Amino acid sequence: MLNHNKSNLAGQTYSRFSQVKAVIQGVEPIDYFFAKEMLSALIPASTALSSPSEPDSSSHLYHLFLALSASLRAGHSCLPLTAVADQHWGRGYTSPVNADSKTDEVIDQGVTHPGFVFATLTQLHAMVSALTIGAQDQQLLVLHHNNLYLRRYFQFESDLEQAIKTRLVVQCQYDNDDIAQCIEALFPNTEEEQGGASGEIDWQKVAVANAINKNFSVIAGGPGTGKTYTVTKLLAALVILEDNNLEEKSMAEKELTQQDAPMLNVALVAPTGKAAQRLSESIVKAIKDFTGEIDNKVLAQIPTQAQTLHRLLGVLPNSPNFRHNEDNRLAYDIVLIDEVSMVDLPLMTRVFRALKDHAKVILLGDADQLPSVATGSVLADIAPRPHGGFSAANEQYLSQVCQLKAQQLSDYFTANKGVNAAIEAKGSYRHNAHFDYLSFLVKSRRFDGKGGIGLLANAVINGDVKRSWQLLVNAQKQALQKQSSQIPAELSMAQGELSQWLAPLVKQYYQPIEKCTTVSEAFALLAQFRVLCATRQGDYGVERLNEIIKDYLGKNNSPFGQHQHSLYHGQPIMINENDYRLGLYNGDIGIMWSVVDKEGKTHLMACFEDNSCQEKSREESSFNDSALESLTSESIVNESKDIDDKTLAGTVSTSIPPQGVRQILPSRLPKFESVYAMTIHKTQGSEFSHVAMVLSQTHGEQQNLQKGSKLLSRELLYTGITRAKKQLTLAASQGVWQQGVTTQVKRYSGLTINVLQP
Numbered sequence: 001m002l003n004h005n006k007s008n009l010a011g012q013t014y015s016r017f018s019q020v021k022a023v024i025q026g027v028e029p030i031d032y033f034f035a036k037e038m039l040s041a042l043i044p045a046s047t048a049l050s051s052p053s054e055p056d057s058s059s060h061l062y063h064l065f066l067a068l069s070a071s072l073r074a075g076h077s078c079l080p081l082t083a084v085a086d087q088h089w090g091r092g093y094t095s096p097v098n099a100d101s102k103t104d105e106v107i108d109q110g111v112t113h114p115g116f117v118f119a120t121l122t123q124l125h126a127m128v129s130a131l132t133i134g135a136q137d138q139q140l141l142v143l144h145h146n147n148l149y150l151r152r153y154f155q156f157e158s159d160l161e162q163a164i165k166t167r168l169v170v171q172c173q174y175d176n177d178d179i180a181q182c183i184e185a186l187f188p189n190t191e192e193e194q195g196g197a198s199g200e201i202d203w204q205k206v207a208v209a210n211a212i213n214k215n216f217s218v219i220a221g222g223p224g225t226g227k228t229y230t231v232t233k234l235l236a237a238l239v240i241l242e243d244n245n246l247e248e249k250s251m252a253e254k255e256l257t258q259q260d261a262p263m264l265n266v267a268l269v270a271p272t273g274k275a276a277q278r279l280s281e282s283i284v285k286a287i288k289d290f291t292g293e294i295d296n297k298v299l300a301q302i303p304t305q306a307q308t309l310h311r312l313l314g315v316l317p318n319s320p321n322f323r324h325n326e327d328n329r330l331a332y333d334i335v336l337i338d339e340v341s342m343v344d345l346p347l348m349t350r351v352f353r354a355l356k357d358h359a360k361v362i363l364l365g366d367a368d369q370l371p372s373v374a375t376g377s378v379l380a381d382i383a384p385r386p387h388g389g390f391s392a393a394n395e396q397y398l399s400q401v402c403q404l405k406a407q408q409l410s411d412y413f414t415a416n417k418g419v420n421a422a423i424e425a426k427g428s429y430r431h432n433a434h435f436d437y438l439s440f441l442v443k444s445r446r447f448d449g450k451g452g453i454g455l456l457a458n459a460v461i462n463g464d465v466k467r468s469w470q471l472l473v474n475a476q477k478q479a480l481q482k483q484s485s486q487i488p489a490e491l492s493m494a495q496g497e498l499s500q501w502l503a504p505l506v507k508q509y510y511q512p513i514e515k516c517t518t519v520s521e522a523f524a525l526l527a528q529f530r531v532l533c534a535t536r537q538g539d540y541g542v543e544r545l546n547e548i549i550k551d552y553l554g555k556n557n558s559p560f561g562q563h564q565h566s567l568y569h570g571q572p573i574m575i576n577e578n579d580y581r582l583g584l585y586n587g588d589i590g591i592m593w594s595v596v597d598k599e600g601k602t603h604l605m606a607c608f609e610d611n612s613c614q615e616k617s618r619e620e621s622s623f624n625d626s627a628l629e630s631l632t633s634e635s636i637v638n639e640s641k642d643i644d645d646k647t648l649a650g651t652v653s654t655s656i657p658p659q660g661v662r663q664i665l666p667s668r669l670p671k672f673e674s675v676y677a678m679t680i681h682k683t684q685g686s687e688f689s690h691v692a693m694v695l696s697q698t699h700g701e702q703q704n705l706q707k708g709s710k711l712l713s714r715e716l717l718y719t720g721i722t723r724a725k726k727q728l729t730l731a732a733s734q735g736v737w738q739q740g741v742t743t744q745v746k747r748y749s750g751l752t753i754n755v756l757q758p
């Protein structure tokens, strides 16, 4: 009956990692140990895995565990059996082989890893099902809709799905007529009116109306499409409607409410300190823009101070858990989260677990950007493009409150059906699904559509290799013709060696940093320009480019060479790991700056902008503030004695930290590195006036460097391109560009299926 016993377990066939590595391409030690442990934990418990006529189930299961581990490493939340069933998995070649144009013999000659051929879907399903014995909530593995999960990720997905669904059935507390009135007041001159009979739909207006009556909503759109602008109007609408509701309450009740708390208890949140800072700035700007248009009393009630998700949840040092959770909920009534593409599945689920059941959640983000570094692709899963359409009831509601023409919304979605049908054919679009909670903003206010950056970003995200490359070539031709023009072109291609194109940019943007009179000025200059790389290693990776730029700046022989990191005045740095005690987080940017203490001594300090400072000051009970003080600016003591005062002479600019700048002794910093160049992954949530994006120059090099989710993909290129506000300089060969634009990041997840079920 059993076709497995201890002696024929594949786990024993591979008694060392080197053996698996020789068979399966791309496997890592963690996969080997994971598979081994899973096999020994699960198989002894099973009594009948397969019959003699069926394939050796233990070998298949062993390889399935290897594939599951590799899948989790790559950021997928599960492994669909369909992705491996009947497939030759882990087969590797010396060089990319085009199977259509080569004979089997030639292909076989190039094989470096033989790989493993998996059984059929039905057989794999039976093998895995046989494992899932015992109490359901204790099984290590879960098989759901043919997706194989580790229990914990299945739990994250189902909890998140449940929390979203719970919110979607909550009845709206506002009257439709009040909503309509409010919308009319906030959008006096709508685009559909301006557009005449064939008027365009004002998606900002629709997005506001769509989010008002739901306890969960997503507003998705590319850079500059007005997500923050729209959401500020949404907050204004909620203030007005809440005020209306209050008017209708009895005076006694009204007084009680007014005394007790602000009317709307709103949390503005973003995944990183930088993104939180940008959200605050954008809301402040939007409020300023609305002054005169919207009642000042309403504007005054809109919060402007954003915080990070970690701060919202309350970090517990040395623990993956947070202070706020299902047993200690947050008090907020409305939670607005920006840059959601960066939020991973476990973190998003933890946020929902920590919220009150009735808390309204509004998510903002660009679903075309790279998914989160860690597991999951929450935003892309719940905001698939193009929009799949609204339910009839939602269309009716939106038409009424936005005063749209009858059928205007359904006509729009019908017109987009062609695209949807194509997507449906590929299996990523679900017929009958309604996306009532989802609004897309489509018109970029930052890029007018004629400038190169917006057009290039669009062509890339639509996978149009030809058009995207042509845009770059044309831009280059135009740049050559207009060399004398004072206005720099939005797009340009880097020409020649690095020294020819990069050195002038370093001179223009990085060299003046150390000459700035204040560190705030230095931060402003640093925000102007960044070199973005696809990889860390390699000739065109972050590490090498940082060294080259330091060479151009003459900083590789720094007078502070004795320091671990050879620090110098004006050096931009990026923190590479979280330090909760100091309130510094992976990705935070600082500048090394020379300061003079009260006694006139000069010290090199790591300076960080305002946001981390505000974050810190909001730290609650578990953090000992006096401990922090002893680590920061107040205690500039002996630690930096080894800095040579003479070498600092002439570069020292300030003795008192400017407001909103926090100083930390370099010796106290967690891991950090110079940040003239940074990976595209790390720039999510940031923007620069000018970006130079550098890709590896050959297929071979790129293939050697890319791993798992770090693939050169259209999402990576799109994210890099859209970090540029005014100018983009690209250094890439046509082949590598083509490879990137044709590759799409796809994260396996069951979230889409579950959330979108009608």
Ligand SMILES: Nc1ncnc2c1ncn2[C@@H]1O[C@H](COP(=O)(O)OP(=O)(O)OP(=O)(O)O)[C@@H](O)[C@H]1O
Pocket (backbone or CB within 6 Å): 204, 221, 222, 223, 224, 225, 226, 227, 228, 229, 230, 282, 286, 289, 445, 446
């Ligand atoms: N309807 C509008 N009318 C006029 N200006 C607008 C409108 N919508 C947005 N803007 C302006 O366009 C710019 C970009 O808007 P906003 O910052 O809200 O976009 P975003 O989608 O949040 O951008 P990102 O996420 O890329 O920072 C802002 O200057 C904003 O004032």
